[in-house]
Amino acid sequence: MTDRESEDHQFSEGQGFDDPYEGFDLEPPEFEVDPDKVDPVDSRVLTDMLDRRNVTSDAVEPEKLLDVGLEYMHINRHEQAAETFERVAQFTEDDRLKQEAWTNKGAAHAQLEEWDAAIGAYKEALNFNEESDHAATAETNLAYALWESGRTEQALEHAERAVEIDPRFGEAWYNRGFFLLERGLAEDALDAFDNAIRLSFRNADVLEEKARALEELGEYDKAEKLAEEVEEMRDEAEQQLLE
Numbered sequence: 314m315t316d317r318e319s320e321d322h323q324f325s326e327g328q329g330f331d332d333p334y335e336g337f338d339l340e341p342p343e344f345e346v347d348p349d350k351v352d353p354v355d356s357r358v359l360t361d362m363l364d365r366r367n368v369t370s371d372a373v374e375p376e377k378l379l380d381v382g383l384e385y386m387h388i389n390r391h392e393q394a395a396e397t398f399e400r401v402a403q404f405t406e407d408d409r410l411k412q413e414a415w416t417n418k419g420a421a422h423a424q425l426e427e428w429d430a431a432i433g434a435y436k437e438a439l440n441f442n443e444e445s446d447h448a449a450t451a452e453t454n455l456a457y458a459l460w461e462s463g464r465t466e467q468a469l470e471h472a473e474r475a476v477e478i479d480p481r482f483g484e485a486w487y488n489r490g491f492f493l494l495e496r497g498l499a500e501d502a503l504d505a506f507d508n509a510i511r512l513s514f515r516n517a518d519v520l521e522e523k524a525r526a527l528e529e530l531g532e533y534d535k536a537e538k539l540a541e542e543v544e545e546m547r548d549e550a551e552q553q554l555l556e
Contacts (some may be wrong), residue, residue: 375405375414382417395421396428402437405552412441416451423454428462449479456488468492489531491522499529517546 379401385394398418402411419434435455442448452475460468469492475485490505506523509515521543527536 364533375401375407375410378404379410379414379417382421386417386421389424391421391424394418395425395434400459405412408441409445409447412445412447412451415441416447416454419451419454419458423458423461426461428458431458444478446479446482449475449482449485452478453482453485453488456492460492465492465495469496483509483512486512487514487519487522487541490526494522494526494529497529499526502526503530517550518542520546 330549378397382394382397382401385391385397395418398414398421398483401414402418405411405414415434415438419431419438422428422431422434432455435451435458438456439448439450452471456468456471456475459465459471469489472485472489472492475482476489479485486505486509490502491510492501493505494502503523503526509519510523520539522541524536524539526538527533
């Protein structure tokens with residue numbers, strides 16, 4: 314969004330890897346790679362192999378493949394992550410897993426600032442279950458993507474929908490507050506920010522927007538105090554990064 318720092322889109326945690334963790338491998342044992350035909354460290358090998366023309370559905374474990382996509386996200390290989398999540402959706406018969414995969418695919422596109430692709434993926438996710446936790450995440454992320462693509466009216470509608478689905482989703486309340494504040498509804502925005510904070514979604518961005526809402530309402534002393542706290546939080550974060 315133009316008036317706040319860029320934030321990561323939420324994506325799911327997946328099932329995790331076995332303990333002890335043996336490390337991330339682009340060449341899982343169930344997919345043998347012939348080094349005479351492909352470069353085994355090519356980041357596209359896995360997704361190219363996982364094509365329905367080459368692999369049958371019963372030869373793929375979608376949950377493990379989802380974890381591979383999440384590992385791509387963690388190492389900022391968002392293009393490969395998007396391709397992997399799409400294949401999860403193709404191979405699984407579980408609608409909940411399909412929804413999770415499409416939501417994560419949208420998050421991967423959002424990290425690449427491919428807003429139209431992100432919007433399409435989030436809308437695809439919402440075709441399955443409109444009341445699940447993944448649906449709330451998809452609605453929240455969709456609102457953000459719509460805002461970035463200039464569709465501000467639709468953005469607020471989906472932010473409202475997100476808090477209806479999951480009233481305990483702090484980031485959804487934050488987004489709702491931001492969109493309300495952009496429309497000049499500072500009092501309603503302040504309530505939304507307070508809800509986000511009560512739900513443990515408390516960070517510099519939320520406090521900064523809350524300070525902006527307080528300024529709009531003439532609460533200058535409170536706004537100044539919050540602004541000072543935001544500056545301290547960001548200074549601490551920068552110092553930790555340097556260390």
